[in-house]
Amino acid sequence: MSRRKTERLLGLVVCLLSSERYLTAAQIRDAVPGYPDSFDAFKRMFERDKEELRELGIPLETGANSAVEEEAGYRIPRQAYVLPEIRLEPDEAAVLALAARVWRQAELAGAAAGALLKLRAAGIDAEETMQPGIEPRLRAGEAAFGRLWEAVRDRRPVAFDYRAAGRSEAQRRHLEPWGVVNRHGRWYVAGHDSGREAVRVFRLSRVEGPVEFSGPAGSVTVPEGADVRETVRQWDAHPPPQRSAVLRVRRGAGHGIRRYASSEQPDSGGWDLVQAPFSDVGWFAEHIASFGTDVIALEPADLREAVMTQLKGALA
Amino acid sequence: MSSPKAPSRRPPRPGHSTDRLQRLLALVPYVISRKVVGLAETATTFGISERELVDDLNLLWCVELRAPDPYCPIDLSYEGGEIVVSQAESMDRPLRLGVDEASALLVGLRMLAEVAHAAAEPGPADRSALSRTIAKLEAAAGEAAAPSAQVTIQVDQVAERAVLATVTDALGHGRRLHLSYYVPGRDEATERDVDPMRLLVVEGRTYLEGWCRRAEAVRLFRLDRVLGIDVLEVAAEVPADAKPVDVDQGLFRPSAGDLHVVIDLSVYGRWVAEYYPCENVTELGDGRLRVTLRTPDGGWVRRLALRLGENGRIVEPVDLAAAVRRDAAAALAQYSEVPDRGQPVAEG
Numbered sequence: 001m002s003r004r005k006t007e008r009l010l011g012l013v014v015c016l017l018s019s020e021r022y023l024t025a026a027q028i029r030d031a032v033p034g035y036p037d038s039f040d041a042f043k044r045m046f047e048r049d050k051e052e053l054r055e056l057g058i059p060l061e062t063g064a065n066s067a068v069e070e071e072a073g074y075r076i077p078r079q080a081y082v083l084p085e086i087r088l089e090p091d092e093a094a095v096l097a098l099a100a101r102v103w104r105q106a107e108l109a110g111a112a113a114g115a116l117l118k119l120r121a122a123g124i125d126a127e128e129t130m131q132p133g134i135e136p137r138l139r140a141g142e143a144a145f146g147r148l149w150e151a152v153r154d155r156r157p158v159a160f161d162y163r164a165a166g167r168s169e170a171q172r173r174h175l176e177p178w179g180v181v182n183r184h185g186r187w188y189v190a191g192h193d194s195g196r197e198a199v200r201v202f203r204l205s206r207v208e209g210p211v212e213f214s215g216p217a218g219s220v221t222v223p224e225g226a227d228v229r230e231t232v233r234q235w236d237a238h239p240p241p242q243r244s245a246v247l248r249v250r251r252g253a254g255h256g257i258r259r260y261a262s263s264e265q266p267d268s269g270g271w272d273l274v275q276a277p278f279s280d281v282g283w284f285a286e287h288i289a290s291f292g293t294d295v296i297a298l299e300p301a302d303l304r305e306a307v308m309t310q311l312k313g314a315l316a
Numbered sequence: 317m318s319s320p321k322a323p324s325r326r327p328p329r330p331g332h333s334t335d336r337l338q339r340l341l342a343l344v345p346y347v348i349s350r351k352v353v354g355l356a357e358t359a360t361t362f363g364i365s366e367r368e369l370v371d372d373l374n375l376l377w378c379v380e381l382r383a384p385d386p387y388c389p390i391d392l393s394y395e396g397g398e399i400v401v402s403q404a405e406s407m408d409r410p411l412r413l414g415v416d417e418a419s420a421l422l423v424g425l426r427m428l429a430e431v432a433h434a435a436a437e438p439g440p441a442d443r444s445a446l447s448r449t450i451a452k453l454e455a456a457a458g459e460a461a462a463p464s465a466q467v468t469i470q471v472d473q474v475a476e477r478a479v480l481a482t483v484t485d486a487l488g489h490g491r492r493l494h495l496s497y498y499v500p501g502r503d504e505a506t507e508r509d510v511d512p513m514r515l516l517v518v519e520g521r522t523y524l525e526g527w528c529r530r531a532e533a534v535r536l537f538r539l540d541r542v543l544g545i546d547v548l549e550v551a552a553e554v555p556a557d558a559k560p561v562d563v564d565q566g567l568f569r570p571s572a573g574d575l576h577v578v579i580d581l582s583v584y585g586r587w588v589a590e591y592y593p594c595e596n597v598t599e600l601g602d603g604r605l606r607v608t609l610r611t612p613d614g615g616w617v618r619r620l621a622l623r624l625g626e627n628g629r630i631v632e633p634v635d636l637a638a639a640v641r642r643d644a645a646a647a648l649a650q651y652s653e654v655p656d657r658g659q660p661v662a663e664g
Contacts (some may be wrong), residue, residue, distance in 0.1 A: 001541035007375060009337050014389050015381050017406035030383040056334055057414035081410040086456040093447040096453070105564050114338065115417035116579055120361060121342040123349030135563050136427055136517040138469070153463040155416055157319035168603030179466040186590075187521030205590050222466075229468045255505045259543065272459030287325045290505065290623035292643040296650050308651055311628030314644035 008034035012049055013058065017081060022065050022073025050074075088124050095127040098136070106138040107145050138182065142204035145180070147211035148189050152177045155222070157194070157215040161208040170208045175200070176220040179228030186223055190231045191220075201235040239278035245284065247297040249274045253294040256287075278303075285310050328371055335478045339364075340372055344407045345389065347399050355397045370640075372400065395521070416458035425450050427469040431517055438609035476539045480515075483539065484548060486602035487512045493526070496544035497537055501616035505543055510535070511552035513560060518567055525561060528555045534558050536567060546641050568593070570610035577617050578631040581605045588620070620644055 011032040016023065026044060029035050035042045060082035062072050088096065096119065100112040102131045116126055144160065151158045158177060161170040178193040185285050186203060193200035249257055251270050258264060260276055267273045278284040285306035288295050320475075339362055343484055346361070347353050359369040376390045391403035402484060413421075421650035432443045454461045486493050490585035493510045513534070516591040517523075521538055528535040561567060581588055590661040596608035611617060621630050 003375065006336050006340070007379065010340055010375070011379055011381060013337075013341065014379060014407060018381075018389065027383065031381050033382060041659065052334055057411060078406060081411060084456050084458070085414045086452055088449065088452060089445070089551055092449040092452065095425065095449050096421065099421050099428055099449075100423035102427055108416060108423075109356065111414070111416035112424065113422035114411055115421050117339070117362070118410040118413060118417065119343050121344075121346040121349065122322040123345075134428070134431065134515040134517065136424070136431065137519075137563050138427075139519050149467065152466045153419070163603070165587070166584050179468065180532050181467075182469040184470065185518075203590075225621060227472070229470060233470070249427060251389075254501060255503055255543075256500055259498065283659060286623045286625065289625060289644075289647070291623055292618070293647045293650060294503065296647075304415050304651070308648060310625040311622070311644045311648045314622050314624070315641055316626060 004034055008032060009049055009052065013076065014016045014054065015079060016060065016074055016076040022061075022063050022075050024071050024073045028074065070191055083118055083122055086119065086122055086124065088119075088126075090125075093124050093126045094285075095122070098134070100126075102136045103136055104137065107149070109139040130172060139185070142187055142207065144189075144204045144207040144211050145187055147213075148177060148180055148204065151211070151220075152180055152189070153211060156213045156215040156217050159213050159214040160211045161306045162202055163206050164209055165206070173181055173200075173202070175202070176212060178222045178226050180204075181229055181232040186237075187284055188232045190235075201232050239279045241279045243278055243300065245276050245278055245297060245303055247276060247288070248272070248296040248298055250294040254291055257291065257295055281306050291313070336372075338411075340376060341407065342410050343372060344376060344401055344404045345410045346394075347392070347401045348404060348408050349595065350399050352400050355394055355399060358399060369482070370394065372490070377461045378384075404660040412461050413457045415460045415463050418460040419467060421453060422450065422457070422461060422464040423467045423469060425453070425473065426464075427517070430469065430471050431515075431522070431553045438519075466546055469520075471517055471522065476522065476542075479539045479542045479545055480522060482545045483512060483515060486547045486552070489547075490552050492548040493524075493538060494546045495542055498541045498543050501613040501619070503615075503619075506530075509548070510537065513554055514557065516567070518563060523567070527552075527558050527646060534561065536561065570578065570595070574610040574612050575614055575616060575617065575633065575636070577610065577611060577633070577636065579607050579621070579630045580631055581624070582627040585624050588624070588628065614639075622647075623641070 011026070015028065015031050023031070025043065028046070029039075029042050034291075035045060043119065050060055059076060061075050061077055061080075063075070064070075064072055097116070102118045103109045103112040119126060147298060148158065150156070157175065159172060160173050162173045163170040172195075174194045175189070175191045176187050179190060181188045181190065186205065188201050188203055190199065190201045192198070244262065247254075247257060248267060248271050250267075251272055254274070257274060257276055261274045262277055263275045265273050281303055285297070285303060288297050288303075288307050289310040297304045321537065343358075343362065346358065355366050355369060357365045364372070373394055374394060377388070377392055379390050380386065380388050383402045387404040389403070390401070390407065392399065392401040394400075417431050419421070429443065429450065430448055485491075491512075493512055495508055495510050497506050497508065498504070499506055508528055508530040510524070512524055512526045513624065514525045515522060517526055517537065521540070524537045524539060524542075526535065526537065527533075579585075579588065580600065581604060586605055589607050590607060591598050594607040595610055596606075598606045598608055607633055609617075617630070618640050619637055621628055621637075622643060630640060
């Protein structure tokens with residue numbers, strides 16, 4: 001932004017903030033330096049300036065000072081503009097600085113820094129002088145995060161192409177988003193899928209191409225009691241192990257299997273017999289195959305078959 | 317200007333032309349709330365050079381309103397390197413927090429609270445300070461605080477709570493730890509003494525960063541891979557030159573000696589691109605992918621290929637692809653040696 005424009009916008013803010021009365025466009029043009037003489041050119045520039053101030057979160061009000069005044073005016077009510085008084089103890093300021101660091105490499109980094117700046121401007125010393133015992137970070141997430149956060153924030157429905165696990169083609173999905181969740185480092189969005197007429201969870205990394213708004217702000221209603229975090233947890237949860245496998249595990253190896261074993265006993269020839277619980281044959285067969293010659297599935301038969309198929313696949 | 321004291325400043329965002337206006341609106345109350353403040357200190361806080369700051373101050377001083385009577389609403393001076401604002405009218409307080417700003421801090425605080433909640437007292441970040449700060453920030457943000465409830469960050473599983481509690485205890489008391497630690501790449505359970513330095517919570521996983529006395533180097537240990545942990549009756553001794561990991565550069569960076577691995581994935585193997593940092597990802601059509609990974613650990617790649625089976629094919633290096641086929645053939649051969657017991661295990 002040019003220096004002249006910055007000066008003009010700053011003057012506009014000070015002018016509207018200082019006045020208790022609504023000021024008409026003409027009064028504003030007279031008071032704030034930097035506007036062109038032609039009224040039409042002024043009006044166009046003033047419209048853009050108002051938009052910029054609103055984008056910064058500055059509460060620009062339109063109204064009239066009395067019922068008889070015909071022309072609407074503008075003002076920035078101080079009450080709505082200022083950050084309310086906030087005082088933080090040193091330990092509170094320290095955790096606040098730490099919280100801002102969470103986003104340092106992620107989408108809301110600018111917002112976190114901006115918030116910290118305003119709080120410092122309110123007199124809070126949120127300095128990062130201490131050596132914290134903990135460093136929390138969110139990674140710069142998937143490209144879809146920014147748009148989906150805006151949609152959730154503004155309660156707008158969205159549409160996007162989504163490639164579900166194991167699908168070769170992406171499908172168009174229409175969603176009323178209720179919330180975004182980061183679970184174990186991965187981002188999800190949950191809400192009402194209006195095409196499927198059901199609650200659905202989507203992984204942001206599987207969204208392809210841009211997320212588009214498909215309705216106006218405020219048109220999504222999050223049902224009372226909707227627990228997005230729990231919805232995602234259930235979607236992501238593994239079923240509890242219901243079956244038990246008997247495995248032959250080479251002594252001194254297969255620690256990744258032994259960690260979850262229910263029993264271990266020595267077998268002949270440098271091997272151990274290990275019992276391990278599992279739920280999904282496919283997943284467990286892949287896991288066993290990854291140990292190569294160190295783990296042999298003995299029982300049940302379908303698991304044994306699945307491991308052999310898996311190994312044949314790696315051989316082909 | 318780069319300064320180590322201003323790490324949290326806004327990253328450069330070309331095209332965001334209102335940044336300077338935001339800064340100017342914060343600058344006046346920043347000085348007023350401190351009565352008098354140094355140029356250098358202020359420039360550092362705002363992430364700008366002293367020259368830029370002086371330019372900002374001049375701009376503020378020059379603001380003029382012409383009607384009804386001409387006057388200058390802001391009066392300030394910065395003689396001798398000290399800034400004083402003697403008149404600022406309506407600009408004496410910062411602008412309220414926007415929804416994104418309030419959300420960024422509140423979500424961060426709640427994430428910290430979740431980690432603190434998982435660990436027993438004394439936690440890695442003071443639990444009571446966190447809840448007090450959250451309450452004060454929610455009050456100050458007002459309506460802007462509400463949408464932050466729509467973002468949740470969930471960290472790790474409950475199963476690691478005991479490990480996390482032990483680690484924070486050792487960190488708090490400056491004690492050495494003995495770890496029994498699982499290394500999946502080599503399928504090894506290792507024993508080592510570690511002098512704890514920090515807890516890292518990155519991508520939802522919790523790591524202990526410490527000086528590993530076996531490796532004589534700084535190492536990261538994922539808490540969900542800790543098989544056993546004991547606090548030793550020995551004070552931790554982290555060497556003065558032990559360099560903490562720069563979290564913002566990524567926890568695992570490829571090094572010159574790394575293997576360069578190219579794998580073709582079927583539609584059922586695409587998860588690899590989601591789980592591991594890939595240097596290159598190319599769509600091959602029909603949902604198939606070609607990914608390039610860098611890793612120091614050939615053993616890890618062999619395990620990955622065996623896990624993928626027909627859903628992944630190592631393209632490069634060719635000797636690793638041959639090794640996987642040998643592994644698979646040898647493992648398969650064991651199935652003809654050990655007869656099928658034929659008796660299904662009862663479910664339940």
